[in-house]
Amino acid sequence: MEIGHHISQRYNQELEDIRTRVLKMGALVESQAEEAVKALLERDGKLAKKVASSDYKINRLEVEIDEECTQVIARRQPAASDLRLVIAVVKVITDLERIGDEAEKIATYSIKLAKKPPISAMHSTLLHLSELVLSMLHDALDSFARMDTDKALEVISRGSNINREFDDLSRLLITYMMEDSHNIKRALRVIWCARSLERIGEHSRNICEYVIFLVKGKDIRHTDLQEILAEHFPDDDSD
Amino acid sequence: MSDVLPTLPGLSATGDNADTQPLPVETRDEFDVEISGTVGKPFVDNPKMASRNCNVYYGDKQAIFDVNLDIGKNEIIAMIGPSGCGKSTYLRVLNRMNDTIPGCRVSGEHTLDGEDIYSPDQDPVLLRARVGMVFQKPNPFPKSIYDNVAYGPRLHGLARSRTELDEIVEKSLMRAGLFKEVKDDLQKPGTGLSGGQQQRLCIARAIAVDPEVILMDEPTSALDPIATATIEELMDELKSRYTIAIVTHSMQQAARVSQRTAYFHLGKLVEVNPTDQVFTNPEHKLTENYITGRFG
Numbered sequence: 001m002e003i004g005h006h007i008s009q010r011y012n013q014e015l016e017d018i019r020t021r022v023l024k025m026g027a028l029v030e031s032q033a034e035e036a037v038k039a040l041l042e043r044d045g046k047l048a049k050k051v052a053s054s055d056y057k058i059n060r061l062e063v064e065i066d067e068e069c070t071q072v073i074a075r076r077q078p079a080a081s082d083l084r085l086v087i088a089v090v091k092v093i094t095d096l097e098r099i100g101d102e103a104e105k106i107a108t109y110s111i112k113l114a115k116k117p118p119i120s121a122m123h124s125t126l127l128h129l130s131e132l133v134l135s136m137l138h139d140a141l142d143s144f145a146r147m148d149t150d151k152a153l154e155v156i157s158r159g160s161n162i163n164r165e166f167d168d169l170s171r172l173l174i175t176y177m178m179e180d181s182h183n184i185k186r187a188l189r190v191i192w193c194a195r196s197l198e199r200i201g202e203h204s205r206n207i208c209e210y211v212i213f214l215v216k217g218k219d220i221r222h223t224d225l226q227e228i229l230a231e232h233f234p235d236d237d238s239d
Numbered sequence: 240m241s242d243v244l245p246t247l248p249g250l251s252a253t254g255d256n257a258d259t260q261p262l263p264v265e266t267r268d269e270f271d272v273e274i275s276g277t278v279g280k281p282f283v284d285n286p287k288m289a290s291r292n293c294n295v296y297y298g299d300k301q302a303i304f305d306v307n308l309d310i311g312k313n314e315i316i317a318m319i320g321p322s323g324c325g326k327s328t329y330l331r332v333l334n335r336m337n338d339t340i341p342g343c344r345v346s347g348e349h350t351l352d353g354e355d356i357y358s359p360d361q362d363p364v365l366l367r368a369r370v371g372m373v374f375q376k377p378n379p380f381p382k383s384i385y386d387n388v389a390y391g392p393r394l395h396g397l398a399r400s401r402t403e404l405d406e407i408v409e410k411s412l413m414r415a416g417l418f419k420e421v422k423d424d425l426q427k428p429g430t431g432l433s434g435g436q437q438q439r440l441c442i443a444r445a446i447a448v449d450p451e452v453i454l455m456d457e458p459t460s461a462l463d464p465i466a467t468a469t470i471e472e473l474m475d476e477l478k479s480r481y482t483i484a485i486v487t488h489s490m491q492q493a494a495r496v497s498q499r500t501a502y503f504h505l506g507k508l509v510e511v512n513p514t515d516q517v518f519t520n521p522e523h524k525l526t527e528n529y530i531t532g533r534f535g
Contacts (some may be wrong), residue, residue: 005533055473077491079530217520 003085011076015085018068023063023095026141029096030102032058033137033200036106037130040193041123044115051107057101060221063092082215088214092144095100095203095210099137102196102203116186122172126194129165133197133204134160139236140204140211152208153233156209157225169194241289260309272505278522279512281501283311286350287369287452287482288333294345295337297329302328306347308501312451314484314505315474317497317514319490321529324503326486330454333484334370335363350408351452371445375457377437379429379444384421387429387440388412407447414480415443434472435466442473447480453477455485459492471496490530502526 003019004012005151032051039048069086072078078086143152173187173194209221212232220228256273260387286309295303318326328337335356337343349356356366368391380385389410391397398404408425412418417439420434429440438458455474459467463506474483474496477486487493493500493514500517502510502525510523521527 005528007532011532077492080521080527082531083519198252 002081007102013070013125014072015082018065018072018086018089021061021065021068022092025058025096026144028061028116030134030137030141032100032103034108034134036103036110037134037197040106040110040113041127043110043114043118046113047112048107048114052111053220055100055104057082058097060205061156062097062109065089065093069232070101081217084214084217088210091210092100092207095206099200099203104198105196105209106193113189113193117174119176119186122169122190125165125169125172126190129135129162129169129197132158132162132165133201136201136204143208143211144157147211147215149212150233152211153228154165156205156228157209159201159205162198165195166198200206242255245348259504261437268495274507274509275305275524277508278512279510279516280351281308281508281511282310283314285312286310287312287352288314288484289348290329290332291352292347292423293332293345293349294394295325295332296344296345297340298342302448303332304506308511310482310484311499312482313478313480314499315478315485315497318484318486318503319488319493319529321501321511322488324506325506326501326503329458329503329508330456330484330486333452333454334367334372336367336372343412349506351433368448369450370452370454371448372444372454373438373441373458377434377441379427379437379440380430381430383426384412384429384432384440385425385427387445388443391444395448397448411443411447412440414446414477415439416469416476417443433466435462435469436464436465438470441475442477443469446477450481452484454481457486460488467492478509490518502529504529 003015006012006015035047036051038044039051069090070085076082122184135154139151139155142148144156170191173191177184177187206221209219212218212220212228216232220230220232261489262423267416288310291307292305292309293303294301295304306329308329317328320326331337332349334357335345337345346365351366351369355361380390383392385408388411389398389404392404392407398407401531409418409422411423418437420436421427421440429437432440438461442453442458460471462470471492474485477483485493494517497514499511500514501508502517502521503525504525508519509516512522512527516522517526518530521530527533
């Protein structure tokens with residue numbers, strides 16, 4: 001999988017520029033997500049406000065990259081791996097933008113949560129969930145940057161851990177709400193944050209699916225992990 | 240069928256010279272990828288035409304190496320590849336057009352409906368009536384539109400009366416999508432038509448003898464996009480009745496019109512696959528390089 005080596009140097013530049021911008025957007029989204037989580041866990045209202053007011057940068061990049069991809073399609077009629085790159089980018093940035101939105105939501109709830117006393121019982125579960133999700137996002141972006149399908153597949157396989165953590169946290173919060181109805185408002189905000197984290201994990205998974213599409217030319221969406229392994233990674237069975 | 244034979248300037252201009260000249264050496268070195276056999280699906284069930292172990296030489300120079308390919312019934316197969324890759328040479332193997340080129344030698348087995356087209360019993364003129372050809376430059380005869388289309392049927396004695404000939408001419412022009420535009424001008428010279436109309440006249444002339452296969456050698460490269468679109472639309476209609484093999488330099492055209500695409504490189508058939516696959520996920524690195532514009 002390579003981007004360069006076109007006869008047209010300008011075409012190389014255009015594709016490379018798109019890729020660089022996606023990586024930039026990914027870095028921005030990742031830092032937004034990290035800071036939103038930090039603001040949530042450390043009850044840092046100021047940081048939360050900063051995150052909530054920075055989402056526009058991500059949105060702007062999404063629009064710009066979309067426009068560049070449209071231009072490349074119109075002017076270059078990309079084919080084969082170039083076409084897959086452009087299509088994958090258009091999809092990746094949609095998921096990145098949504099991750100940005102989820103980070104913004106977490107930040108908005110965190111502003112309110114920071115003003116109330118913490119729910120100490122769920123702190124470690126929430127911490128664990130965030131770590132899982134953030135590492136999933138990080139590795140998804142990494143697999144895109146390196147076009148590494150093995151890593152992408154590994155990230156996809158982590159999705160079930162996140163569901164498990166999310167369910168654990170939900171149970172904790174339900175118990176907490178049942179103990180005292182005054183807790184409901186706070187507990188709901190936490191659960192919405194957890195929900196946003198879960199969505200970030202899901203979007204990261206999507207990004208990995210596009211990486212596999214981009215490199216292998218196979219669409220593996222809505223396919224069972226075992227099927228994907230058997231069909232597209234037959235070499236991995238032996239080890 | 241001499242009406243589509245290369246007594247016309249189109250052939251020598253696009254013909255053997257281009258095919259025998261090797262690519263510049265630096266181009267070869269840069270993309271030195273081993274070609275060992277053809278990848279993909281070169282064979283189909285019940286092929287209309289088939290070639291096995293096709294080798295073509297121009298004198299000492301070998302232009303085509305061991306090509307094995309089937310052309311399916313009622314399909315449009317596109318042949319793409321850089322200049323000098325042998326795609327036009329291969330196309331001309333299919334109706335023995337290379338017979339007319341001095342020093343050109345064709346080996347291997349080539350069949351049309353299972354019959355050997357290179358057998359001594361085969362009359363090449365009759366073969367070319369069954370396997371017609373359309374060239375890059377529209378090459379109508381300096382005759383009337385009517386006589387251009389009627390030439391082949393007259394030569395082969397396909398019409399018993401004037402009325403029958405009229406019918407053949409009208410039907411052929413109709414199928415070539417030209418009849419409406421010229422029906423009041425049938426006695427005017429064919430050379431007076433626009434480029435796109437001339438090319439459709441040539442297609443009408445090719446189909447007037449009711450061929451089974453139509454070979455097209457860059458049929459739209461001299462036409463503007465509108466005329467090109469008309470020809471492509473026509474090809475789509477023709478495929479229900481005929482089998483079409485088209486050589487094209489426009490990859491977008493190959494992608495638009497064909498069901499299967501064959502990629503030739505330095506005289507070898509590198510890859511044959513469904514067009515859907517070739518333009519999104521080609522199997523061979525060389526195909527990928529070519530269609531993404533990665534070599535010259």
